[in-house]
Amino acid sequence: MPKKVDHEARREEISEALWRIASTRGLEGASLRDVAAEAGISLGRLQHYFRGKDEMLLFALRYINRLADQRIRERIEALPGEPSPRAVLRACLSGMLPLDDKSRIGVLVGAAYFARAIHDEGLRAEAKEGIPKLRAFFADQLRAAAERGELAPDRATDDEAMLLISLVDGLSAYVLLDVHTPEQAVRLLDLHLGNLFGGGEGAEVAG
Amino acid sequence: MPKKVDHEARREEISEALWRIASTRGLEGASLRDVAAEAGISLGRLQHYFRGKDEMLLFALRYINRLADQRIRERIEALPGEPSPRAVLRACLSGMLPLDDKSRIGVLVGAAYFARAIHDEGLRAEAKEGIPKLRAFFADQLRAAAERGELAPDRATDDEAMLLISLVDGLSAYVLLDVHTPEQAVRLLDLHLGNLFGGGEGAEVAG
């Protein structure tokens, strides 16, 4: 047999090439040939690592979700001292916004997948997968905040969590459309958090 | 000359066929041939009314936006008596959610266009166009509410208006992905409005 190649690593390289195309031209404009060219490989090689286009798309989606998850986890752990629930939430939510090149590409690719997921059962299941966990995590933070007296105790934490997720998605969409600048999106997010937790204190946490 | 045909009406018929396809298979899966078949006409005839695909897409987008605008205007006028700013806002916002078949198709088509608008300057300009006016209208309602003492006077009305728009867009996306049912989306919207205006009073307005 010839040299053993790390298939997973190859697939990740190809996925990154796909992201680069999807974030500039959209998913629908990413043909197998384009992706192969962007990755600097032949079409034949790409086909060696992915049976078909769908398999490639699904792998790339799972991979980018995994990276985004990890990125946000690191943001939380990077918070100084014993961060308040509010600080944790702000770090998460602003990490979901397209603020820098990395996260912008992530959101861009996510938007491209979103459009396809609406009509594709497989992708839709994949897109929905992470929401409940995220929602539960946010709700936990809100409950912790309520216990510490930083949040009105009569707030419906589970619903407020979902509201936060929906809001960030809406804000992200408008940043992609250049309706907001990234800074405005953060400002609006902070406004909502201010309404939720009360007052402006807490907004000085770095983003 | 032969019988005079109402070009505008023909274009609207074709647009409606396009929506039907876009709402089930997505915009990218809507070829000129498919649209023509859905409209029950030949490809040649479709091309007689639209120079190219881009022109068709743009017309259909403007048309559906016009209809949505009109639909929401009617919702406001249908409100009983002298409606409160809160009731007006709720009618608008819930009208933007995909609650019935009509609005669902509208949002579905809007989502398809959104994905394309990210990478298409012309469509992006079209998608952005209505936002400032909507935002100003919402801000006016919020100011009116503040004057009537139904809203805390220190609220940043312009930002709160944008927050409402972003939230509804996020909620709509999650309804399309079957993360929320339409009912849950309305519940979350009402929760936000309750937070904004205070208390639960006002939530009894029909949707």
Place this chain on the structure above:
DNA sequence: GTTATAACGGTACAAGCGACTTGTAAAAGC
């Protein structure tokens, strides 16, 4: 050294795409 096989590069192919051209029928204008 032979062989089996993973790892390719290259090409061929049918299908579908948007755009364009041509042909034809019919009705309004003169």
Place this chain on the structure above:
DNA sequence: GCTTTTACAAGTCGCTTGTACCGTTATAAC
């Protein structure tokens, strides 16, 4: 009634797409 113009249907064009299928190389196993 002849002409002109509109309203179509049908076909063709060049191109791109995803997929399938070669052929070749290189290396690990025996």
